[in-house]
Amino acid sequence: MNNLVPENLINSIPHFKSQSSDLLGLDEDFLKKQLLLSEKNKNIMKLSRGEGRINILNSVIRLPNILFDWGEKSMHSFFQESECRDFLEPDVVNKEMLFRLLDLYGKDLKYHYNKNLKNYAPSESPESIANIISNAIKKIDSHNDLLIIKEWICYALHTAGNQVFKEISPWVSTSMGGDRYKSAYYFGAGNRRYTTSANMDAAAIKKFVILDYWVPIVDEKYEYRNSDYIGNKLRSMGIPWYPNRHNEVMVKYALFPHQLIGYYSFENGELKHYFINHHYLEEWKKSDNFKIGDSVYIDQEYVNFSSNSPYRVIYSKVGRNFSTAGKR
Structure with missing residues:
Protein backbone atom coordinates (compact mmCIF):
# COMPACT_ATOMS: atom_id res chain seq x y z
CA MET A 1 0.00 0.00 0.00
CA ASN A 2 2.72 2.47 -0.99
CA ASN A 3 0.05 4.84 -2.30
CA LEU A 4 -0.99 5.46 1.33
CA VAL A 5 2.37 7.01 2.23
CA PRO A 6 1.42 10.69 2.81
CA GLU A 7 3.46 12.20 -0.04
CA ASN A 8 2.35 9.48 -2.46
CA LEU A 9 -1.31 9.81 -1.55
CA ILE A 10 -1.21 13.59 -1.96
CA ASN A 11 0.47 13.31 -5.35
CA SER A 12 -2.12 10.73 -6.45
CA ILE A 13 -5.12 13.04 -5.87
CA PRO A 14 -6.98 12.96 -9.22
CA HIS A 15 -8.81 16.23 -8.62
CA PHE A 16 -10.16 18.52 -5.90
CA LYS A 17 -13.72 19.41 -4.96
CA SER A 18 -15.15 22.02 -2.62
CA GLN A 19 -18.33 23.97 -1.95
CA SER A 20 -17.09 26.31 -4.65
CA SER A 21 -17.19 24.41 -7.93
CA ASP A 22 -14.29 26.44 -9.36
CA LEU A 23 -12.12 26.18 -6.19
CA LEU A 24 -12.29 30.00 -6.08
CA GLY A 25 -10.03 30.00 -9.11
CA LEU A 26 -7.14 28.30 -7.30
CA ASP A 27 -4.92 25.91 -9.22
CA GLU A 28 -5.01 22.23 -8.20
CA ASP A 29 -1.22 21.96 -8.35
CA PHE A 30 -1.07 24.85 -5.88
CA LEU A 31 -3.39 22.95 -3.51
CA LYS A 32 -1.28 19.79 -3.74
CA LYS A 33 1.80 21.87 -2.98
CA GLN A 34 0.14 23.24 0.17
CA LEU A 35 -0.73 19.73 1.36
CA LEU A 36 2.85 18.59 0.74
CA LEU A 37 4.25 21.62 2.58
CA SER A 38 2.07 20.81 5.60
CA GLU A 39 3.89 17.47 5.93
CA LYS A 40 7.08 19.43 6.68
CA ASN A 41 5.54 21.92 9.11
CA LYS A 42 7.29 21.25 12.43
CA ASN A 43 4.72 23.27 14.40
CA ILE A 44 1.81 20.94 13.72
CA MET A 45 1.01 17.25 13.90
CA LYS A 46 -0.93 15.84 10.95
CA LEU A 47 -3.68 13.40 11.94
CA SER A 48 -6.02 11.15 9.96
CA ARG A 49 -9.32 9.49 10.72
CA GLY A 50 -11.11 6.88 8.63
CA GLU A 51 -14.88 7.27 8.51
CA GLY A 52 -17.17 4.79 6.81
CA ARG A 53 -20.30 4.72 8.97
CA ILE A 54 -23.21 5.36 6.65
CA ASN A 55 -25.13 7.56 9.09
CA ILE A 56 -22.10 9.82 9.65
CA LEU A 57 -21.29 9.95 5.94
CA ASN A 58 -24.84 11.00 5.10
CA SER A 59 -25.57 13.34 8.01
CA VAL A 60 -22.17 15.03 8.43
CA ILE A 61 -19.46 14.24 5.89
CA ARG A 62 -21.51 14.70 2.72
CA LEU A 63 -22.89 18.03 3.99
CA PRO A 64 -20.01 20.53 3.79
CA ASN A 65 -22.00 23.24 5.56
CA ILE A 66 -22.07 20.95 8.61
CA LEU A 67 -18.63 19.32 8.35
CA PHE A 68 -16.64 22.47 7.58
CA ASP A 69 -18.69 24.89 9.69
CA TRP A 70 -19.17 22.65 12.74
CA GLY A 71 -16.64 19.81 12.37
CA GLU A 72 -17.00 16.14 13.25
CA LYS A 73 -18.00 15.87 16.88
CA SER A 74 -17.48 13.01 19.26
CA MET A 75 -20.47 10.71 19.36
CA HIS A 76 -22.11 12.07 22.49
CA SER A 77 -22.73 15.35 20.66
CA PHE A 78 -25.65 13.58 18.99
CA PHE A 79 -27.53 12.95 22.24
CA GLN A 80 -29.94 15.46 23.72
CA GLU A 81 -30.76 13.47 26.84
CA SER A 82 -28.79 10.65 28.41
CA GLU A 83 -28.32 9.29 31.91
CA CYS A 84 -24.56 9.59 31.41
CA ARG A 85 -24.41 13.12 29.99
CA ASP A 86 -22.85 14.54 33.14
CA PHE A 87 -19.95 12.10 32.82
CA LEU A 88 -19.04 13.65 29.50
CA GLU A 89 -19.12 17.37 30.23
CA PRO A 90 -15.72 18.91 29.38
CA ASP A 91 -13.27 19.13 32.28
CA VAL A 92 -15.90 18.20 34.89
CA VAL A 93 -14.85 15.47 37.32
CA ASN A 94 -15.11 14.51 40.97
CA LYS A 95 -14.59 11.30 42.92
CA GLU A 96 -18.31 10.67 43.46
CA MET A 97 -18.81 10.79 39.69
CA LEU A 98 -15.94 8.35 39.15
CA PHE A 99 -17.29 5.82 41.63
CA ARG A 100 -20.70 5.95 39.90
CA LEU A 101 -18.92 5.47 36.59
CA LEU A 102 -16.91 2.58 38.00
CA ASP A 103 -20.15 0.86 39.03
CA LEU A 104 -21.27 1.01 35.40
CA TYR A 105 -17.88 -0.21 34.23
CA GLY A 106 -18.02 -3.15 36.63
CA LYS A 107 -20.94 -4.61 34.69
CA ASP A 108 -18.82 -4.85 31.55
CA LEU A 109 -15.38 -5.31 33.04
CA LYS A 110 -15.17 -9.05 32.37
CA TYR A 111 -15.89 -8.53 28.67
CA HIS A 112 -13.43 -5.65 28.43
CA TYR A 113 -10.79 -7.63 30.32
CA ASN A 114 -11.10 -10.66 28.03
CA LYS A 115 -11.14 -8.49 24.91
CA ASN A 116 -8.38 -6.00 25.66
CA LEU A 117 -6.54 -6.52 28.94
CA LYS A 118 -6.08 -10.24 29.49
CA ASN A 119 -2.83 -10.50 27.53
CA TYR A 120 -1.34 -7.45 29.26
CA ALA A 121 -2.40 -8.20 32.83
CA PRO A 122 -2.43 -12.02 33.07
CA SER A 123 -1.90 -11.98 36.84
CA GLU A 124 -4.97 -9.81 37.39
CA SER A 125 -8.69 -10.56 37.25
CA PRO A 126 -11.66 -8.32 36.41
CA GLU A 127 -12.38 -7.99 40.13
CA SER A 128 -8.81 -7.07 41.06
CA ILE A 129 -8.67 -4.48 38.25
CA ALA A 130 -11.86 -2.88 39.60
CA ASN A 131 -10.19 -2.68 43.02
CA ILE A 132 -7.04 -1.17 41.49
CA ILE A 133 -9.08 1.56 39.79
CA SER A 134 -11.09 2.21 42.96
CA ASN A 135 -7.91 2.57 45.04
CA ALA A 136 -6.38 4.87 42.42
CA ILE A 137 -9.44 7.13 42.61
CA LYS A 138 -9.21 7.24 46.42
CA LYS A 139 -5.51 8.14 46.41
CA ILE A 140 -5.43 10.70 43.59
CA ASP A 141 -6.25 14.35 44.23
CA SER A 142 -4.96 15.84 40.98
CA HIS A 143 -7.84 17.15 38.85
CA ASN A 144 -5.97 16.27 35.64
CA ASP A 145 -5.26 12.70 36.76
CA LEU A 146 -8.87 12.18 37.82
CA LEU A 147 -9.92 13.53 34.43
CA ILE A 148 -7.74 10.95 32.68
CA ILE A 149 -9.38 8.16 34.70
CA LYS A 150 -12.84 9.51 33.85
CA GLU A 151 -12.14 9.76 30.15
CA TRP A 152 -10.48 6.35 30.13
CA ILE A 153 -13.42 4.64 31.85
CA CYS A 154 -15.80 6.33 29.39
CA TYR A 155 -13.65 4.99 26.56
CA ALA A 156 -13.52 1.53 28.15
CA LEU A 157 -17.30 1.47 28.50
CA HIS A 158 -17.60 2.51 24.87
CA THR A 159 -15.31 -0.28 23.65
CA ALA A 160 -16.86 -2.82 26.04
CA GLY A 161 -20.23 -2.38 24.38
CA ASN A 162 -22.12 -1.01 27.38
CA GLN A 163 -25.61 -0.15 26.10
CA VAL A 164 -25.57 3.29 27.72
CA PHE A 165 -22.12 4.11 26.36
CA LYS A 166 -22.18 2.09 23.15
CA GLU A 167 -22.38 5.12 20.86
CA ILE A 168 -20.74 7.59 23.19
CA SER A 169 -17.13 8.58 23.70
CA PRO A 170 -15.54 11.87 24.76
CA TRP A 171 -12.69 11.27 22.33
CA VAL A 172 -12.35 11.32 18.56
CA SER A 173 -9.81 8.67 17.58
CA THR A 174 -7.18 9.54 14.96
CA SER A 175 -3.80 8.22 13.81
CA MET A 176 -0.47 10.01 13.46
CA GLY A 177 2.81 9.35 11.65
CA GLY A 178 3.84 7.99 8.29
CA ASP A 179 1.35 5.10 8.44
CA ARG A 180 -1.61 7.22 9.50
CA TYR A 181 -3.38 7.02 6.13
CA LYS A 182 -2.96 3.24 6.09
CA SER A 183 -4.58 2.91 9.52
CA ALA A 184 -7.33 5.36 8.58
CA TYR A 185 -7.98 3.56 5.29
CA TYR A 186 -8.82 0.28 6.97
CA PHE A 187 -10.67 1.83 9.89
CA GLY A 188 -12.77 3.72 7.36
CA ALA A 189 -13.45 0.49 5.52
CA GLY A 190 -14.40 -1.19 8.80
CA ASN A 191 -11.48 -3.63 8.81
CA ARG A 192 -9.17 -3.07 11.76
CA ARG A 193 -7.42 -6.39 11.20
CA TYR A 194 -6.31 -5.53 7.72
CA THR A 195 -3.49 -8.02 7.25
CA THR A 196 -5.60 -10.69 5.55
CA SER A 197 -6.40 -10.61 1.86
CA ALA A 198 -10.11 -11.13 2.63
CA ASN A 199 -10.24 -7.92 4.66
CA MET A 200 -8.26 -6.05 2.03
CA ASP A 201 -10.79 -7.16 -0.59
CA ALA A 202 -13.67 -6.07 1.66
CA ALA A 203 -12.06 -2.65 2.10
CA ALA A 204 -11.95 -2.21 -1.65
CA ILE A 205 -15.72 -2.33 -2.17
CA LYS A 206 -16.84 0.24 0.38
CA LYS A 207 -17.38 4.00 0.21
CA PHE A 208 -15.52 5.84 2.94
CA VAL A 209 -13.37 8.89 3.58
CA ILE A 210 -10.10 9.74 5.29
CA LEU A 211 -10.36 13.00 7.20
CA ASP A 212 -7.27 15.23 7.09
CA TYR A 213 -6.70 17.11 10.37
CA TRP A 214 -3.96 18.93 12.23
CA VAL A 215 -3.24 19.97 15.81
CA PRO A 216 -0.60 22.34 17.22
CA ILE A 217 2.36 20.45 18.67
CA VAL A 218 2.30 22.73 21.73
CA ASP A 219 -1.32 21.84 22.56
CA GLU A 220 -0.77 18.23 23.55
CA LYS A 221 -2.56 17.49 26.86
CA TYR A 222 -4.92 20.41 26.26
CA GLU A 223 -6.46 19.49 22.91
CA TYR A 224 -5.31 15.93 22.36
CA ARG A 225 -3.42 13.04 23.92
CA ASN A 226 -1.12 10.51 22.37
CA SER A 227 -2.47 7.13 23.47
CA ASP A 228 1.05 6.20 24.62
CA TYR A 229 0.79 8.94 27.23
CA ILE A 230 -2.63 7.76 28.40
CA GLY A 231 -1.45 4.15 28.65
CA ASN A 232 1.72 5.08 30.51
CA LYS A 233 -0.17 7.38 32.88
CA LEU A 234 -2.72 4.69 33.71
CA ARG A 235 0.00 2.11 34.26
CA SER A 236 1.80 4.53 36.60
CA MET A 237 -1.42 4.57 38.67
CA GLY A 238 -1.37 0.77 38.73
CA ILE A 239 -4.15 0.47 36.13
CA PRO A 240 -3.22 -1.99 33.33
CA TRP A 241 -3.64 -0.87 29.74
CA PRO A 257 -13.61 22.86 11.43
CA HIS A 258 -10.77 25.40 11.48
CA GLN A 259 -8.24 22.53 11.71
CA LEU A 260 -10.05 20.18 9.33
CA ILE A 261 -8.27 20.58 5.99
CA GLY A 262 -10.52 18.25 4.00
CA TYR A 263 -10.97 14.59 3.22
CA TYR A 264 -9.94 11.91 0.74
CA SER A 265 -12.97 10.16 -0.78
CA PHE A 266 -12.63 6.46 -1.68
CA GLU A 267 -14.93 4.15 -3.59
CA ASN A 268 -14.24 0.61 -4.78
CA GLY A 269 -10.70 0.89 -3.46
CA GLU A 270 -9.98 3.93 -5.63
CA LEU A 271 -9.28 7.50 -4.56
CA LYS A 272 -11.96 9.57 -6.30
CA HIS A 273 -11.17 13.09 -5.12
CA TYR A 274 -10.05 15.34 -2.28
CA PHE A 275 -12.79 17.55 -0.85
CA ILE A 276 -11.13 20.65 0.60
CA ASN A 277 -12.44 22.96 3.32
CA HIS A 278 -13.76 26.13 1.66
CA HIS A 279 -12.47 28.25 4.56
CA TYR A 280 -8.94 27.30 3.51
CA LEU A 281 -9.64 28.28 -0.09
CA GLU A 282 -10.84 31.67 1.14
CA GLU A 283 -7.62 32.16 3.13
CA TRP A 284 -5.46 31.28 0.11
CA LYS A 285 -7.54 33.60 -2.03
CA LYS A 286 -6.67 36.42 0.38
CA SER A 287 -2.97 35.51 0.46
CA ASP A 288 -0.93 32.74 -1.09
CA ASN A 289 1.40 33.08 1.91
CA PHE A 290 -1.22 31.40 4.09
CA LYS A 291 -0.19 27.88 5.06
CA ILE A 292 -1.83 24.91 6.74
CA GLY A 293 -1.26 25.37 10.46
CA ASP A 294 -2.01 29.09 10.40
CA SER A 295 -5.04 30.37 12.25
CA VAL A 296 -8.40 30.08 10.47
CA TYR A 297 -11.21 32.06 12.07
CA ILE A 298 -14.78 30.84 11.66
CA ASP A 299 -17.33 33.06 13.39
CA GLN A 300 -20.01 30.53 14.21
CA GLU A 301 -22.46 33.24 15.23
CA TYR A 302 -22.84 33.81 11.52
CA VAL A 303 -22.92 30.15 10.55
CA ASN A 304 -26.39 28.76 10.02
CA PHE A 305 -26.97 25.91 12.48
CA SER A 306 -29.63 24.21 10.42
CA SER A 307 -32.50 22.32 11.99
CA ASN A 308 -31.51 19.16 10.13
CA SER A 309 -28.08 19.07 11.80
CA PRO A 310 -27.56 15.84 13.75
CA TYR A 311 -25.69 17.61 16.54
CA ARG A 312 -27.46 18.27 19.83
CA VAL A 313 -24.47 19.63 21.74
CA ILE A 314 -22.04 22.29 20.56
CA TYR A 315 -18.61 22.62 22.13
CA SER A 316 -16.64 25.81 22.43
CA LYS A 317 -12.85 25.89 22.42
CA VAL A 318 -11.31 29.16 23.57
CA GLY A 319 -7.55 28.94 23.70
CA ARG A 320 -6.92 25.64 25.46
CA ASN A 321 -10.21 25.46 27.34
CA PHE A 322 -13.31 23.51 26.34
CA SER A 323 -16.86 24.20 27.39
CA THR A 324 -20.40 23.39 26.32
CA ALA A 325 -21.53 26.33 24.18
CA GLY A 326 -25.10 25.17 23.71
CA LYS A 327 -27.54 22.29 23.64
CA ARG A 328 -30.74 21.71 21.76
Missing part, protein backbone atom coordinates in the same frame (compact mmCIF):
# COMPACT_ATOMS: atom_id res chain seq x y z
CA TYR A 242 -2.63 -2.25 26.37
CA PRO A 243 -0.06 -0.87 23.88
CA ASN A 244 -0.81 1.79 21.28
CA ARG A 245 -1.07 -0.40 18.18
CA HIS A 246 -2.12 2.15 15.58
CA ASN A 247 -0.17 5.29 16.58
CA GLU A 248 -3.47 6.47 17.98
CA VAL A 249 -3.99 10.07 19.04
CA MET A 250 -7.18 10.87 20.94
CA VAL A 251 -8.60 14.32 20.15
CA LYS A 252 -10.94 15.80 22.73
CA TYR A 253 -14.61 16.27 21.86
CA ALA A 254 -14.39 17.18 18.18
CA LEU A 255 -12.41 17.61 15.01
CA PHE A 256 -12.95 21.35 14.88
